[in-house]
Amino acid sequence: DGGITQSPKYLFRKEGQNVTLSCEQNLNHDAMYWYRQDPGQGLRLIYYSQIVNDFQKGDIAEGYSVSREKKESFPLTVTSAQKNPTAFYLCASSVLSAGGSEQYFGPGTRLTVT
Amino acid sequence: GENVEQHPSTLSVQEGDSAVIKCTYSDSASNYFPWYKQELGKRPQLIIDIRSNVGEKKDQRIAVTLNKTAKHFSLHITETQPEDSAVYFCAASTTGGSYIPTFGRGTSLIVHP
Numbered sequence: 076d077g078g079i080t081q082s083p084k085y086l087f088r089k090e091g092q093n094v095t096l097s098c099e100q101n102l103n104h105d106a107m108y109w110y111r112q113d114p115g116q117g118l119r120l121i122y123y124s125q126i127v128n129d130f131q132k133g134d135i136a137e138g139y140s141v142s143r144e145k146k147e148s149f150p151l152t153v154t155s156a157q158k159n160p161t162a163f164y165l166c167a168s169s170v171l172s173a174g175g176s177e178q179y180f181g182p183g184t185r186l187t188v189t
Numbered sequence: 190g191e192n193v194e195q196h197p198s199t200l201s202v203q204e205g206d207s208a209v210i211k212c213t214y215s216d217s218a219s220n221y222f223p224w225y226k227q228e229l230g231k232r233p234q235l236i237i238d239i240r241s242n243v244g245e246k247k248d249q250r251i252a253v254t255l256n257k258t259a260k261h262f263s264l265h266i267t268e269t270q271p272e273d274s275a276v277y278f279c280a281a282s283t284t285g286g287s288y289i290p291t292f293g294r295g296t297s298l299i300v301h302p
Contacts, residue, residue, distance in 0.1 A: 108289075115198065117278060117294035118233070133289075165232065174240060175221025175282040178290065180232040 078102065081166050081181035088160075088188050096151045096184045098166035105171045107149035108178065111135060112163040121164075124149055125171055153186065160188045191216040193281050195293025203301050208269050210296045212279035213261040219281040222255060222262045223290065227276045236277075237264070269300045 079100040088094045100107065109121040120133030124143040138157025143149055149168075153160045166181040192215040202208050212222075220241035225233035239246045239253045239262065246253050250269075255262040262281075266273055276297050280290035 106288075115294060117195075118292040120289065123289060171288065173288070175223075175288055175290070177223060177235045177238065178225075178233075180225075180234070182232050 079166060079168050079179050079181040081164075081184050083184060084182065086184055086186045088186070090188055091155045092188075093152055093154050094160075094186065094188075096153070096164055096166075096186070098149045098151065098181055099147055100149075100168040100179070100181075101147060102168055102179060103146070104168035104179070105146070106169045107143070108167045108169075109133075109139070109141065109149070109151045110165045110167065112165055112183075118165065121151065153188075160186060162186060191219060191281055191283065191291040193279060193291045193293045195279050195296060197296060198294065199297045199299070201299045201301065202269055204269060204271060206269055208266045208273070208298055208300075210264045210277055210279070210298070211261060212263070212281075212293050213259075214281040214291075215260065216281070216283055217257075217260065218283040221282045221290075222253070223280050224253060224264050225278045225280070227278065227295075229275070233278060266298075269298075271300050271302050274298055274300045 082097045106125045108123040110118040119135050122141040124130035140152045164184045167178040169176045169178045195212045223238035226236045227233040250267045252265045276295045278295045279293040282290040
């Protein structure tokens with residue numbers, strides 16, 4: 076069953092704790108992305124990676140970190156430095172194409188920090 | 190960088206009416222324009238896309254038009270049905286750089302039976 080998965084679906088943490096969100100894909104896509112979704116804000120890019128062991132900051136990278144040790148996996152860590160971490164987080168993947176290509180999204184993780 | 194504006198933020202229509210969502214972009218080098226539909230509690234999914242060498246594309250009840258000169262593109266849904274109710278996102282990406290799409294803020298479409 077091909078696709079992109081995220082776990083867990085819901086995550087609750089206390090303020091001051093780091094938390095890692097999982098993202099795995101078996102689509103053999105080179106590119107992977109993390110977005111944050113807040114009501115009325117659309118999809119804001121946190122980090123992206125186009126090749127293993129390399130990643131780039133997006134528009135709202137502060138307080139987040141990522142790694143890309145395997146092509147299939149792109150975990151996101153929400154650190155205690157992120158001032159407002161409660162949000163819906165979406166992972167996506169795509170082929171790398173000079174003409175642009177469809178992004179395939181995971182089901183998302185809803186993080187609540189209290 | 191690219192900036193994408195999407196309007197309206199909310200659109201309410203009666204079943205059977207047409208719905209139009211409009212987006213403008215700033216980077217004239219952008220050449221790929223996808224539209225995603227996100228139903229409540231679900232992941233966004235591509236419903237239609239258009240490239241800059243095409244002015245219009247149709248797929249059953251949905252169509253997208255692109256005006257490169259004015260730098261805007263629109264999603265048209267005809268004969269709307271309650272299952273069309275969702276949030277729709279437009280995006281624009283360019284070959285000049287990282288191919289990363291820039292998304293609009295989304296339009297919440299509500300189709301009343």
